[in-house]
Amino acid sequence: MNAPHEETNTAPLSPGQTAELADMFRLMGDASRLRIVLACLDGPVAVGDIAARLGLSPSLVSHHLRLLRAGRILKATREGKQVFYAAADAHISRVVADMVAHVGETLRDGEIP
Amino acid sequence: MNAPHEETNTAPLSPGQTAELADMFRLMGDASRLRIVLACLDGPVAVGDIAARLGLSPSLVSHHLRLLRAGRILKATREGKQVFYAAADAHISRVVADMVAHVGETLRDGEIP
DNA sequence: TTAACAATTGAACAACTATTCATGTGTTAG
DNA sequence: CTAACACATGAATAGTTGTTCAATTGTTAA
Numbered sequence: 001m002n003a004p005h006e007e008t009n010t011a012p013l014s015p016g017q018t019a020e021l022a023d024m025f026r027l028m029g030d031a032s033r034l035r036i037v038l039a040c041l042d043g044p045v046a047v048g049d050i051a052a053r054l055g056l057s058p059s060l061v062s063h064h065l066r067l068l069r070a071g072r073i074l075k076a077t078r079e080g081k082q083v084f085y086a087a088a089d090a091h092i093s094r095v096v097a098d099m100v101a102h103v104g105e106t107l108r109d110g111e112i113p
Numbered sequence: 114m115n116a117p118h119e120e121t122n123t124a125p126l127s128p129g130q131t132a133e134l135a136d137m138f139r140l141m142g143d144a145s146r147l148r149i150v151l152a153c154l155d156g157p158v159a160v161g162d163i164a165a166r167l168g169l170s171p172s173l174v175s176h177h178l179r180l181l182r183a184g185r186i187l188k189a190t191r192e193g194k195q196v197f198y199a200a201a202d203a204h205i206s207r208v209v210a211d212m213v214a215h216v217g218e219t220l221r222d223g224e225i226p
Numbered sequence: 227t228t229a230a231c232a233a234t235t236g237a238a239c240a241a242c243t244a245t246t247c248a249t250g251t252g253t254t255a256g
Numbered sequence: 257c258t259a260a261c262a263c264a265t266g267a268a269t270a271g272t273t274g275t276t277c278a279a280t281t282g283t284t285a286a
Contacts, residue, residue, distance in 0.1 A: 013151070013213065018144060018147060018148060018151070019144050021141075021147060021212075021213065022141065022142055022143060022144040022146075022147045023142075025138045025139075025141040025142040025147065026138075026139070026142030026143070027142070028134075028135065028138040028142075029135055029136075029138040029139030029140075029141075029142040030135060030139070030273090030274070031131060031132050031135040032274080032275090033135075033274095034131060034134060034135045034138065035131060038126070038131070046232085046233095047232070047233060047234090048231095048232065048233080056275095057275085057276075057277095058232075058233065058234090059233090059234080059235085059275085059276075059277080059278095060274080060275060060276080061233095062233060062234055062235080063234090063235085063274080063275080064274090065233095065234095066234080066235090078233095078282090078283090080232090080283065080284070081231060081232045081233080081282080081283045081284065082231095082232060082233080082283095083232075083233060083234090091215075094215075095212070095215045098211070098212075098215060099208070099211075099212055099215075100126065100134065102204075102207075102208045102211060102212075143243090143244075145244080145245090146244095159262085159263095160262070160263060160264090161261095161262065161263080169245095170245085170246075170247095171262075171263065171264090172245085172246075172247080172248095172263090172264080172265090173244080173245060173246080174263095175263060175264055175265080176244080176245080176264085176265085177244090178263095178264095179264080179265090191252095191253095191263095193253070193254070193262090194252080194253050194254065194261060194262045194263080195253095195261095195262060195263080196262075196263060196264090
C-alpha cells in the first residue's frame with residue numbers, strides 16, 4: 001500500500017488532508033468536547049448519561065455532539081427517547097484511542113526547564 | 114441494553130491529563146500551525162524557510178512558533194542570525210507523525226491536491 | 227388526549243484567537 | 257561605528273467559539 005521504504009519523513013499530506021486533519025484536531029482541542037469523545041469510545045452512550053457523567057448541561061453536550069457528528073467523529077443512534085452516541089467507525093475510535101495512549105505517555109510531569 | 118464488546122477501552126486519563134491533551138490538540142487544530150509543525154518534523158528548519166515554504170508572513174509564523182514552543186511541541190535553536198525549529202523531542206515527533214499517518218489512512222473522499 | 231421525559235435548537239453574549247502592521251531586539255557583514 | 261538581515265514582540269482588530277438560557281421537537285407512559 002505504501003512506499004517500500006519509509007523514513008521519518010514529513011507526511012506527504014495534500015492541502016485538503018491537512019485541513020481535514022486540522023479540523024479533527026480542533027474538534028478535540030476543547031476539553032469538554034474531548035471528554036465527550038472519550039466517554040463515547042467505549043460504546044454507545046446516551047446524551048443524558050454523558051451530561052451527568054461529565055457534569056455538563058444537556059444543552060451544552062448536545063451542542064458539542066452536533067459538532068462532533070458533523071466532523072464524522074461520532075455517530076448518533078436513536079433508541080426510544082434517548083439518543084446514543086458512539087465513535088463514527090472503528091477507524092476513528094482506534095485513531096483517537098491511539099492518540100490518547102501515546103500522548104498519555106508523552107505528557108510532561110511539571111518539568112520546569 | 115448494550116452488548117459488551119472486548120475493545121480497547123478509553124485510557125483513564127486524569128483531569129489534568131485531559132486538559133493537557135486538549136491543549137495539544139488545540140495547538141494543532143489550526144491549519145497554519147499544523148502545517149508549521151509538519152514542516153518541522155523532518156528536522157530543524159529556519160523561521161524564514163518555514164514562512165517562505167508555507168507562504169505565510171514571518172511575523173505570523175513567529176507568533177505561532179511561540180505558542181508551539183510554549184506547548185512543548187517545538188523547540189528552538191539559535192544558529193547565527195537564524196533560529197531553527199524542530200520537534201521538542203522524539204516522542205512528540207513520533208506521536209505527531211503517527212497521528213498524521215493514521216488520519217491519512219482514515220481520510221475519506223478526495224480533494225484537489 | 228395530556229403530561230413528563232430526552233434531546234435539539236436558536237439567540238445572545240463573553241471570551242478567545244488568528245492575522246496584520248509597526249516597532250524592537252539580536253546578530254553578522256562591511 | 258552603521259547597515260542589513262532574521263526573528264520576535266506589542267497592539268489593534270476582525271472573526272471565531274464555548275457557554276447559558278429559553279423555547280421547541282420528538283418519544284413514551286397514563
